[in-house]
Amino acid sequence: MRFMIYLGFFATQSLGENQEQEGYILTATSRLLVKANPKTMSSVVLSMVDPFMVSPLHTLSTCFQGSESTPFMAAHGMKLWNVLEQNPDFGKNFHDAMANDSHVLMSVILNEGKGVFDNLKSLVDVGGGTGTTAHAVVRAFPHLHCMVLDLPNVVANLQGTDNVVFIGSDMFECIPRADAVLLKVLLRLLVTHCLGI
Ligand SMILES: C[S@@+](CC[C@H](N)C(=O)[O-])C[C@H]1O[C@@H](n2cnc3c(N)ncnc32)[C@H](O)[C@@H]1O
Missing domain, CATH: 3.40.50.150 (Vaccinia Virus protein VP39)
Known part of the structure; x- marks a missing residue:
């Protein structure tokens, strides 16, 4: 928990009538990971740490040696879009992640950049x-x-x-x-x- 506090995912707060206890509270960062938050980014994090996304990191050397075009191809032998199609759970999570991102980003763009759409x-x-x-x-x-x-x-x-x-x-x-x-x-x-x- 200390490490998570150091990283800014939790903060401490004094609790109880006399403030004698210490408890943990969410921060602005960890509130983005709460699924019930309308502006949640939880699917973004879940899909980016999915083994399908992480395993290409172990194939960087194969890729640098030139036998495969991208680490993702080296790990899975196909493009991301094919993996998404063939693995519906991962596919759903990925598209939910894109939707999370769009939800947050579009609220800013439509607020600050309205003129683009005029x-x-x-x-x-x-x-x-x-x-x-x-x-x-x-x-x-x-x-x-x-x-x-x-x-x-x-x-x-x-x-x-x-x-x-x-x-x-x-x-x-x-x-x-x-x-x-x-x-x-x-x-x-x-x-x-x-x-x-
Ligand atoms: C990184 S996602 C971005 C999704 C969306 N633009 C957003 O910002 O949330 C890329 C999207 O491109 C789609 N895509 C990949 N190859 C494509 C192709 N050849 N033609 C049309 N769409 C494609 C994928 O299915 C995916 O939905």
Whole structure:
């Protein structure tokens, strides 16, 4: 507990009528890990420490020796998106993590960066996952028509609304025309694709 206090995950507080006891309380950091918190990041942490994500760290040397393109490929022999598809529990946790991230980030972006969305009539969220970002955008800008493009298996069972439409497709094949293209947590994917790794 001392180490966790040192790291800022807990703090101590005097308890009891005479403050004679000492107890532990959550901090701003650990409150983000509470699942019941609407702004929770618990799935982000759980998916990033999942063995699927951690085991590639043990394959760095194979990767540096040049036999595999990325540590993830060296560990699993396939891309992250295939692992997510073939392991539904991990897949769900990963997409929940992206939704957690979108929930927190979009509340800031829609508050501080409203101007970005002014004058737009349509938007395509490329690699938009399960649509948390798109739903947040249309809640703030109900006149906007939002398309969420992601891999077919990710969007297969998702229900759209009047102004959020899910498209199951490969972004490297085609991206629908829209006034703006949103790439959130995705540029790395495009860079690695362009570099052919
Ligand atoms: C890191 S996640 C980001 C999700 C979302 N943009 C966000 O910020 O929460 C990357 C997303 O890209 C999707 N993706 C990966 N390859 C893709 C492809 N070739 N075409 C379309 N989507 C793809 C994945 O399924 C995943 O949902």
